[in-house]
Amino acid sequence: MKIELRENKILFDNGTSSKEIHPFWLRERVNNDEYLDKNTQQRKFDPTSLQTNVSIKQAKINNDLLEIVFNDGVNSKLEIEKIIEEFSRNDSLIKSIKREKWDSKFGKIDKFNYAEDMFENKEMYDMLIKFYKYGFVLIKNVPTKKNFIVNFANSIGSVRRTNFGEYFDVKSVPNPNDLAYTSLPLAPHTDNPYRNPVPCIQLLHCIKNEVRGGLSTLVDGFTVTEDLKKEFKEYYDILTKIKVKFKFIDKDVVLENWSELIQLDENHELKQVKFSPRLDFVPILDKEELDLYYNARNKISEMYNSDKYRIEFKLMPGDLMMMDNYRLLHGRTSFDTNEGNRYLQGCYIDYDSTEGKLRHLKRKLKFK
Numbered sequence: 596m597k598i599e600l601r602e603n604k605i606l607f608d609n610g611t612s613s614k615e616i617h618p619f620w621l622r623e624r625v626n627n628d629e630y631l632d633k634n635t636q637q638r639k640f641d642p643t644s645l646q647t648n649v650s651i652k653q654a655k656i657n658n659d660l661l662e663i664v665f666n667d668g669v670n671s672k673l674e675i676e677k678i679i680e681e682f683s684r685n686d687s688l689i690k691s692i693k694r695e696k697w698d699s700k701f702g703k704i705d706k707f708n709y710a711e712d713m714f715e716n717k718e719m720y721d722m723l724i725k726f727y728k729y730g731f732v733l734i735k736n737v738p739t740k741k742n743f744i745v746n747f748a749n750s751i752g753s754v755r756r757t758n759f760g761e762y763f764d765v766k767s768v769p770n771p772n773d774l775a776y777t778s779l780p781l782a783p784h785t786d787n788p789y790r791n792p793v794p795c796i797q798l799l800h801c802i803k804n805e806v807r808g809g810l811s812t813l814v815d816g817f818t819v820t821e822d823l824k825k826e827f828k829e830y831y832d833i834l835t836k837i838k839v840k841f842k843f844i845d846k847d848v849v850l851e852n853w854s855e856l857i858q859l860d861e862n863h864e865l866k867q868v869k870f871s872p873r874l875d876f877v878p879i880l881d882k883e884e885l886d887l888y889y890n891a892r893n894k895i896s897e898m899y900n901s902d903k904y905r906i907e908f909k910l911m912p913g914d915l916m917m918m919d920n921y922r923l924l925h926g927r928t929s930f931d932t933n934e935g936n937r938y939l940q941g942c943y944i945d946y947d948s949t950e951g952k953l954r955h956l957k958r959k960l961k962f963k
């Protein structure tokens with residue numbers, strides 16, 4: 596990829612073809628102190644107040660810089676590398692991290708070790724890369740006093756507060772408003788599909804775990820939906836097509852969100868799985884279509900619940916699990932409350948937290 600000049604036209608050569616860059620695209624990017632705030636990298640001018648038919652009076656390439664004089668008298672020196680970076684749409688720091696599919700044969704789970712200064716160093720960078728690769732990470736020795744999970748979340752980005760509060764306690768209580776607060780097993784599910792937007796990432800922090808059961812379970816929704824696509828294409832298609840209503844009610848709020856069980860992005864790749872069959876409501880459709888939908892939901896449920904895909908492990912006090920709520924399903928095995936306490940704390944953050952931190956650390960640590 597390179598920049599070329601031809602009669603005051605600036606062209607971008609991507610290796611196979613050469614195309615003119617719109618002069619206004621370059622004019623918008625003028626970076627002199629007069630036009631760009633160096634600190635925030637925000638424009639000091641409003642480009643929508645300019646005529647868009649700006650042209651280039653003079654242009655030359657001087658080492659790494661593209662020097663331009665525009666016909667409105669503005670001069671600029673643009674870094675060629677930065678222009679190329681924009682053309683390669685290289686924001687894809689996150690997209691460049693290849694998602695690795697996994698199943699029950701995951702093997703040993705490496706744990707990161709908590710340190711007070713971890714949020715600003717390579718440890719955090721490595722942890723976030725791993726998080727995007729596998730959809731979860733475990734960190735051990737995270738302080739368990741004073742709802743430290745909130746500090747932890749806010750040291751990566753910002754906690755996503757919900758009507759449950761900044762964080763929630765997961766322990767068995769009398770008259771619970773959610774099955775999470777019992778000692779019953781919890782089948783693999785994603786959290787809060789009834790919110791709009793759904794919280795992206797869940798943190799779960801083990802404060803006490805004195806019982807033999809109560810193992811945490813995870814399933815990779817990416818693996819399962821890919822297998823479903825391969826083996827039961829019709830089921831996959833209908834689950835990516837029909838929007839169902841997810842609903843949560845209590846005395847203060849009625850939350851509803853309509854979505855597919857398998858949501859795809861513009862490239863038809865997995866964007867988000869949602870699965871919480873106690874609170875989803877499919878609309879009334881043709882009987883044949885509903886027949887297919889119900890069979891498809893049963894099949895994906897069978898797969899999500901199968902030993903083939905599930906990993907199980909015990910969280911110990913101080914262990915903190917961070918998992919992608921758009922990709923993974925989580926659950927737990929049952930436990931006996933007579934054996935002792937099992938107490939976890941949970942909270943949510945969104946992708947802006949992890950993405951923002953990862954880009955910041957890449958810039959700070961000067962990784963290419």
Ligand SMILES: [Fe+2]
Binds near residue numbers: 775784785786925
């Ligand atoms: Fe949950």
